[in-house]
Amino acid sequence: MHHSGPHWEDSLSMPKVRIVTDSAVLLDPKSQRELDITIMPLTIRLGNEVFREGVDISAQQFLERLRQPGAYPRIEPPSAGDFIRLYESIGAQGDIILSLHHSRRLSKTVRAAEEAAASLVGRQKVEVIDTESISYGQGILVRAAARAAAAGEDLASIIRLVRGMIPRVYAIFFSDTLDYLEHTGRIGPAQSILGTMLQIKPILVMEDGEIIPMEKVRSHEEAVEKLYEFIAEFSEVEELVILRNPYFNNVPLLLERLKELFPKQNIPVYTYGPSLAAHIGPYAVGAVIYEGL
Incomplete structure (x- = not known):
């Protein structure tokens, strides 16, 4: 048996x-x-x-x-x-x-x-x-x-x-061009043409899995300011990383300001990959923030 x-x-x-x-x-x-x-x-x-x-x-x-x-x-x-x-x-x-x-x-x-x-x-x-x-x-x-x-x-x-x-995971980006957002259907062609004429560059956030334009800026300095303001809203962060393209020169300035804000925080800087680049283009910089549980 x-x-x-x-x-x-x-x-x-x-x-x-x-x-x-x-x-x-x-x-x-x-x-x-x-x-x-x-x-x-x-x-x-x-x-x-x-x-x-x-x-x-x-x-x-x-x-x-x-x-x-x-x-x-x-x-x-x-x-x-x-x-x-x-x-x-x-x-x-x-x-x-x-x-x-x-x-x-x-x-x-x-x-x-x-x-x-x-x-x-x-x-x-x-x-x-x-x-x-x-x-x-x-x-x-x-x-x-x-x-x-x-x-x-x-x-x-x-x-x-x-x-x-x-x-509790947040992402914000600044892109130097609206072209990629138009190409992937995130914004319409009219918005893209108008934006290019007016030299407008988008600040984008991830919301419910979608990359959406949140604000418009006209210069890199203004972009750094907006990224900084967004990150400064967090009272505590468990992780904070900068994602950038190698040609964006204002990263040291952003890093310096963020280190004053979160002195104990290690803030790595990474080059973002192709899948993200297809949406935000090759001239972007941004941050990912994890608040912690």
Whole structure:
């Protein structure tokens, strides 16, 4: 007769939660090395060329390419099929996958991941989360999920943690041009033409996963002032990073002022990647703020 006692080996090998994200993420190098995170690359089309983000081209190389006139990138999301293959390749028997992606308002990546998860029901457990963010904001959430998974937290607690953090991640950008916002459909052509005529440059914020123009400025100095005012509203920050293109000269000024405001805070500066550049262009600077729980 078959003995149906407790399966001790089952309780010892708890199902692992494996973390997946996409290449729109910006992770600090230390987290990328130390945490077990699988990154699904997005495809970038620029003219006749095709690159895999984060694999074939660096952030800096990409921004240099974008400075050539008329270079508008198209970021193409992975297909549901790509996600199915990835999920099947990383999930061992019984493992659970938590797939965290940049905002569904910015591309169809979340939708492709959700389709893949739905078609694997019964074979592989996959949960998909829309981080409502991109770049370093997405990175903060992915890193928190990966740390919790490494500490052996179960899926429900990791999802709860991430959902609690999402509304506390803020992003603000200054873009030197309205062209990219028009190109990705964030603003209409009339607004873009008028803005260019009047030398207006947008200050953009991320709200509910959407990048929206918040204010208009006319100079870099005014832009730095607006970024500073936005960040100064926070009484406490757990993380504060500057995202910039390598050609923006006013970063030291902004950093200096922010260090006076948050003297104990480490404020790293990173070059933003292609997926974000497709929306804000190659001449932007901004900040990501995480308030902490």
